[in-house]
Every structure is written in C-alpha cells, then in structure tokens.
Amino acid sequence: MKPRNKRLALAGGVVLAVAAIAALVLNAFQSNLVFFYSPSQIAANEAPQGRTFRIGGMVEEGTVKRDGLDVSFVVTDTAKTIPVRYQGILPDLFKEGKGVVAQGQLRDGVFVAKEVLAKHDENYMPPEAAEALKRAQQGKSQIGESVVQQGATGGGSR
Template sequence: MKPRHRRLAIAGGVLAAVGVAAALVLNAFQSNLVFFYSPSQVAAHEAPLERTFRIGGMVQAGTVQRDGTQVSFVVTDTAKAIPVRYEGILPDLFKEGKGVVAQGQLRNGVFVAREVLAKHDENYMPPEAAEAVRRAQQGKLANTLEAAK
C-alpha cells in the first residue's frame, strides 16, 4: 500500500470513528431528554404517552393520601388537575398547596412518578411551573370575561 493510500485509509477510519462517537452521544442525549408539561397540557394530550416527562404545578389541597410509602395526590395549574401516584419517601418540603415537580410517565390517566421534587423556600417555584400556572390563570380569566358578556 502506498503512503498516500495509507494516509487516506487512516483519515477515513478516524472520520468514521468520530461519526460513530457523535451518533452514540446524540442517541444517549435524545434518550435522556425529559420535557416539562403543565397539567393543562397533559389534559390536552400534548404529553407523550410512552416517554418519561415532568409535570409541575401546585399540590391541590385535600388530595394527599398516604398508605405506607405509597402516596397519591393531585397536581393542578388552577385550570386542570392530574392525579399522581408515587411510591417512596417524599421530600420534607412536600405539602398541600405548595409547588411540586414530578418525573415519570402517564398511565391510564394517572401520572406514575419515579421522582418528586418540592420547592426549597417560600418564594421559589420552578420557572416552568410558574409559567404554566400563570398561563392557566390567564385562560381562566379570559373564560370568565367571555362568560360575563
């Protein structure tokens, strides 16, 4: 093999290896990408059925039910509400009427959470959840004004 052909073969091999590595990294990134949805978006069937995603909003007052380590509650953005089921120990800051983000999958209309995150102080709500609540409240206000006309 001539030196020129050897250099082309090495360059081709390096290029192929870089391409395979880039494809594997992008595939792993795509597999681990988790999107955020509000309860209104989940109720409108915008959330994926077969993939993990995050849902966030407020824990609706009076909906927390505990049975050992199994907990069920309802997450709302003031417009729509989605029931959530979680098995495990909840964060200490988890309370009714406070902000929460849960990660899991939607199964038969119930969000089955694998992880539950609670807000960390009195003024904090995840930006996505705050935006979802704000949009839901604006939608309710617009509907109320339309009904009043």
C-alpha cells in the same frame, strides 16, 4: 500500499470514528431528555404516552392520601388537575397547596411518579411550573371575560 493511500485510509477511519462517537452521544442525549408538561397540556394529550416526562404545578388541597410508602395526590395548574401516584419517601417540604415537580410516566390517566421534588423555600417555584400556572390563569381570565361580555350583550339564551 502507497503512502498516499495509507493517509486516505487513516483519514477515512478517523472521520468514521468521529461520526460514530457523535451518533452515540446524540442518541444518549435524546434518550435522557426529559420534557416538562403542565396538567393542562397533559389533559390536552400533548404529553407523550409511555415516555418519561415531568409534571409540575401545585398540590391540590385535601388530596394527599398516604398508605405507608404509597402516596397519591392531585397536581393542578388551577385550570386542570392530574392524579399522581408515588411510592417512596416524600421530601420534607412537600405540602398541600405548595409547588411540586414530579418525574415519571402517564399510565391510564394517572401520572406514576418515580421522583418527587418539592419547592426549596417560600419564594421558589420551578420556572416551568411558574410559567404553566401563569398560562393557566391567563386562560381562565380570558374565559371569564368572554362570559361577562356575553352576559352584558345579551348573548345568553333565556
């Protein structure tokens, strides 16, 4: 084999090796990517079925039920609610009415969590959860304003 052909074969081998490594890294990144969804997005069927993702919001008051290590509670963004099941020890800061982010999968309308994260201090809420709560509040206020406007203009039926 000529020296020129050896260099071309070596260069081609290096390019193929780099391409294979890049493909493996991108595939690993894609399979480990976890998206965040609010209860409103899950109720609107925007969350993936059968894939791991995160849900965040507030733990609704009066919904935490414990049976040994089995815990069920409801997460809300003040507009929609999603029931959550978890088996394990909850973080010390987990409380009703406080922020929570859970990672797991949606099964038959119930979010089955593999990991539950509670907020860190009195002022902290995960940015995704804070944004979801803000969007839900804006949606509720827009609905309330339209109802008030319909009542003021006589839009209701009697």
